[in-house]
Amino acid sequence: MIDLNWYPVWRRNFLVWKKLAGPSLLGNLADPMLYMLGLGYGLGGLLQSVDGVPYLNFLAAGTLAYSVMNSATFETLYSAFSRMHVQKTWEAILNTPLTLRDVLLGELFWATSKSLLSAVAIMLVIWTLGLYDNFGMTLALLPVALLTGFCFAGMGLAINAVSPNYDFFLYYFTLAITPMILLGGVFYPPSALPVWLADIAAWLPLTHAIELARPLVLGRIPSDMALHGLALIVYGLIGFSAALALTKRRLLK
Amino acid sequence: MLPLILRGLTKSYGGARVVDGLDLELEPGRCHGLLGPNGAGKTTTLRLALGLIGADAGSVDLLGYPMPAQAALARRKVGVVPQIDSLDPDFTVRENLLTYGRYFGMKGREIEARIPYLLEFSGLAGKADAPINNLSGGMKRRLTLARALVNDPDLIFLDEPTTGLDPQARHLIWQGLRRLIGQGRTLLLTTHFMDEAERLCDVISVLDQGRVIVRGSPRELIRQHIEPHVVEIFGDGLSEWQTCASTFCRRCETAGETLFCYTDAPEKVVEELENHPGLRYLHRPANLEDVFLKLTGRDLRD
Numbered sequence: 260m261i262d263l264n265w266y267p268v269w270r271r272n273f274l275v276w277k278k279l280a281g282p283s284l285l286g287n288l289a290d291p292m293l294y295m296l297g298l299g300y301g302l303g304g305l306l307q308s309v310d311g312v313p314y315l316n317f318l319a320a321g322t323l324a325y326s327v328m329n330s331a332t333f334e335t336l337y338s339a340f341s342r343m344h345v346q347k348t349w350e351a352i353l354n355t356p357l358t359l360r361d362v363l364l365g366e367l368f369w370a371t372s373k374s375l376l377s378a379v380a381i382m383l384v385i386w387t388l389g390l391y392d393n394f395g396m397t398l399a400l401l402p403v404a405l406l407t408g409f410c411f412a413g414m415g416l417a418i419n420a421v422s423p424n425y426d427f428f429l430y431y432f433t434l435a436i437t438p439m440i441l442l443g444g445v446f447y448p449p450s451a452l453p454v455w456l457a458d459i460a461a462w463l464p465l466t467h468a469i470e471l472a473r474p475l476v477l478g479r480i481p482s483d484m485a486l487h488g489l490a491l492i493v494y495g496l497i498g499f500s501a502a503l504a505l506t507k508r509r510l511l512k
Numbered sequence: 513m514l515p516l517i518l519r520g521l522t523k524s525y526g527g528a529r530v531v532d533g534l535d536l537e538l539e540p541g542r543c544h545g546l547l548g549p550n551g552a553g554k555t556t557t558l559r560l561a562l563g564l565i566g567a568d569a570g571s572v573d574l575l576g577y578p579m580p581a582q583a584a585l586a587r588r589k590v591g592v593v594p595q596i597d598s599l600d601p602d603f604t605v606r607e608n609l610l611t612y613g614r615y616f617g618m619k620g621r622e623i624e625a626r627i628p629y630l631l632e633f634s635g636l637a638g639k640a641d642a643p644i645n646n647l648s649g650g651m652k653r654r655l656t657l658a659r660a661l662v663n664d665p666d667l668i669f670l671d672e673p674t675t676g677l678d679p680q681a682r683h684l685i686w687q688g689l690r691r692l693i694g695q696g697r698t699l700l701l702t703t704h705f706m707d708e709a710e711r712l713c714d715v716i717s718v719l720d721q722g723r724v725i726v727r728g729s730p731r732e733l734i735r736q737h738i739e740p741h742v743v744e745i746f747g748d749g750l751s752e753w754q755t756c757a758s759t760f761c762r763r764c765e766t767a768g769e770t771l772f773c774y775t776d777a778p779e780k781v782v783e784e785l786e787n788h789p790g791l792r793y794l795h796r797p798a799n800l801e802d803v804f805l806k807l808t809g810r811d812l813r814d
Contacts, residue, residue, distance in 0.1 A: 267614040274611065275602040347598035353564060354592035355615035355663075356584040511564055512525075 264357055268365025269372070271348075272338075276373070288380040291326035295319065295384065298446070310448050312477055319390045320473035321445035323381040323400060327407045328465055330377040332436060334370035335415025336428045342366075343419065349510065359507055367412050367499060374408030375401070385476060392478025399475050407468040410491040413498030414464070420505035439465035444473070464494045513576055515540055515667040515698045516561055521570035522722075523556055530556045532722030533570070538667070543689070543699040545709040547804060548719030549813040554702045555595070557719070558669055561700075562587065575667060588616060591660030595671040597652055599644050605631070605655055606640040609662055616663040623662060633691070634658035635684060650681025657688055668692065670701045674708060686712060706801035716800070720808050730800050738798045738806060739763065741778040745771045748790035760784055767810050774798065 276283060299315030309317040342348040349362050382400055384390070391397045418431045442449075442456065443465035449457045460466050467487040474481040481487065518536040522529065531553045538544050548554050559565050561572055563583030572579035577586035600608050609630055613623035631637045634654035639647070647655065653673065660668055670689070674682040689712055693699060703709055709716055710730040717727045726733060734740075739762050745753070746769050754771060757764050760781045761773035775781055778795050785793050 267611070267617075270614065271600070271611050274607065275600070278602060346601060347594070347596055348600060350594065350596075351598035351612070352615055354562065354587070354590075354594065355612070356587045356617065357615050358584060 264361040265364035265368060268352065268357065268362050269369045272342075272365070272369040273372075284376075284380075288326075288377060291322050291329070291377070291381060292384055295322040295381070310477075315388070316390045316477065317448075317473070318446065319381070319385050320400075320476040321443075321469055323378055323385075323404065323476075324407055324443075324465060324468040324472050325440055325445045326377045326381055327374040327404045327468070328411045328436070328439070330374040331370045331408045331411035332415045332431075334373050335366065335412050335419055336422070336431065337425065339366050339370070339416065339419050340422060340425065340428075343506075343510075353510065359511060360503060363416060363499070363503055363506060366416060367409070370412035370415065371405060371408040374412070375404050378404030378408075391476050396475045396478055396480075400472055403468065403471045403475065406471075406488055406491040406495075407464075410464050410468070410495035410498070413495035413502065415498070416502035417498045417505060420502050420509055439463045442466075444469045464491060467491050513540070514538060514573075515575055516700065517571075517573040518557070518561060519571045519573075521557070521560055521572065522568045523553075523560060523565070524568055529722050531560065531567070534719070534723050536717060536724060538698055538700060539715070540666075540698050541693070541696045542714040543693050543701060543712050545713035545716040546700060546702045546719060547704075547706070547709055547716060547800075548702075549808050551813050552719040552808070553722040554719055555671060556722075558671055558700070558702065562590070562592065562669065588663065589666045591663065591665035591668040593653075593656050593660045593668070593670040593673050595675070597656065599652060599655060599659070601644050604641050604643055605636055605647070608644065608655065609659060612659045613662040618663065626662065626664075630658040630661060633661065633688060648681075650677050650684065653677060653681065653685060654688065657685065661692075665697065667698045667700070670699060672703055673701065674703070674705065682708070706799060706804055710800045718804060718807055725807055726803075733803050734798055734800060737803045739774040739776055740798055741775050742796055742798050742802055743773040743775065743778055743781045743785070744794040744796075745773060745785065745791055747792040749788055750791060753785075753788055753791060756784075765805075765810070772802075774802070 295318055299318045303314030306314045308314070352362050353359060378400060382397060385397060418428065422428060442452070442460040443463050444460070449460055449466065452460060467490040470487045471481045471484065514537050516536070516538040518534055521531050521534040523531040534553070534557060546554050546557065560567050561574060561579070563572065563574065563580035563586065566580050574586040575589055579586060600611060603611060606627060609627055610620065610623050627640065631640055634657055636651060636655060636658065639651070644652065657673065674685050677685065686708070689699060701709070701713065714729060715727065716730055716733060717724045719725070726737065728736065750769070750771060757771060757773060761775050763774040765772040773781055782793070782795055785791055
């Protein structure tokens with residue numbers, strides 16, 4: 260794991276991204292910001308406060324986590340699939356001394372990097388609008404975004420490995436991503452859910468990410484920090500291991 | 513040292529033996545052709561040789577390294593021109609070469625220094641900053657060839673390098689390949705074009721059902737396996753003529769509406785055919801395609 264063989268793969272993706280950075284940034288960042296501001300001001304105007312803070316402040320951490328998740332997921336599904344299946348970029352790389360593990364690590368770290376960028380954009384909004392309590396604590400959102408990006412990149416690569424076409428990703432969005440957005444605590448505290456549903460939601464990766472991010476925005480130290488962090492790492496590692504085995508079966512059989 | 517040694521190579525998929533006890537040795541500095549009908553195991557053999565997949569039995573030695581155990585080491589000095597275009601469409605010509613060189617652990621400066629040569633070699637000088645989508649099919653193929661040379665390989669695998677190209681573009685690729693052979697590099701080429709194999713290859717191995725069925729230079733193969741002349745006969749009255757064909761032809765084969773007459777004495781056949789005005793014919797020397805069809809049959813193998 261320590262070697263840097265994956266770096267040329269990461270760099271390739273970075274160089275392509277750099278060429279198209281304008282539209283890519285807009286697509287990745289404008290969307291969550293509009294959600295946050297629209298819902299935050301719109302719904303927030305109707306609510307006194309949520310969990311003792313203005314709704315926009317409450318929504319900020321959820322938006323950050325959701326944006327990180329989306330970023331890593333889109334990169335490892337649609338973009339990675341284009342490289343793997345349509346452009347045959349991975350196959351070209353596999354003819355060089357690099358291995359499939361190097362390719363997938365490059366993709367994993369690249370998707371994680373992109374999700375970090377999404378986090379930074381949301382953090383800029385949080386800072387600009389003063390939606391935080393303690394500036395120092397908001398800096399800890401970076402490692403949270405890193406873990407969250409890693410988690411969803413690992414899982415996304417596993418889905419990518421078994422996907423016959425782009426349409427297949429809709430299953431993942433409908434069955435995993437959308438439920439997480441709606442149940443993971445982006446828009447309201449999990450305590451608002453009936454107990455049985457909250458118990459299920461507690462297992463979702465996005466819930467763990469929000470359990471870490473929200474207190475940090477609101478100036479509190481997250482409870483069960485190690486548990487949530489570990490959960491994100493474990494989900495990510497399971498995803499990545501599955502991705503490695505399944506992609507090997509797909510490309511190198 | 514032999515650049516590639518395959519011994520008793522076997523690989524099955526779902527019970528079907530795609531490669532079945534295949535032996536193959538490449539001599540350095542020569543162009544080797546790997547011919548065979550679809551499904552004969554050519555691509556699987558290449559993938560095994562590159563260490564992309566492991567064999568069920570047998571051994572692969574690539575540039576002195578056992579495969580797939582030391583694949584990464586061996587592939588440092590190997591170039592690959594894949595069958596399907598895999599250039600980076602978001603990059604320019606130069607960026608494609610730069611990025612690919614980095615996969616070999618080369619430094620940017622090192623690759624930059626090599627780019628002018630690669631562009632000249634592939635006839636793409638002046639195209640360094642062209643986006644890939646502006647290149648013609650032939651240019652893309654040449655760039656794929658240049659990309660395979662970025663690491664200065666000793667051994668180059670080419671999987672159907674001219675499929676889909678027009679004659680001009682094919683000839684350019686051939687010139688490039690001849691230059692590479694002249695530089696002392698070893699080539700392993702798969703192709704469905706027998707004229708291509710006949711023109712370029714020093715040694716040809718014909719694969720069928722996962723093993724090498726014959727091996728030799730194009731000339732040797734033609735001499736050993738086929739009569740020197742072919743008269744292709746078609747037109748009205750072929751079926752009547754067919755009955756007396758055996759007296760003039762050493763060996764006859766019918767494919768659709770055409771009779772292939774293989775013979776040592778074409779003059780007699782031609783003389784006889786002149787008496788049948790309804791029949792048309794084409795007399796030509798036997799070539800590698802005739803050998804190939806004789807050895808692997810005329811049935812489709814899809």
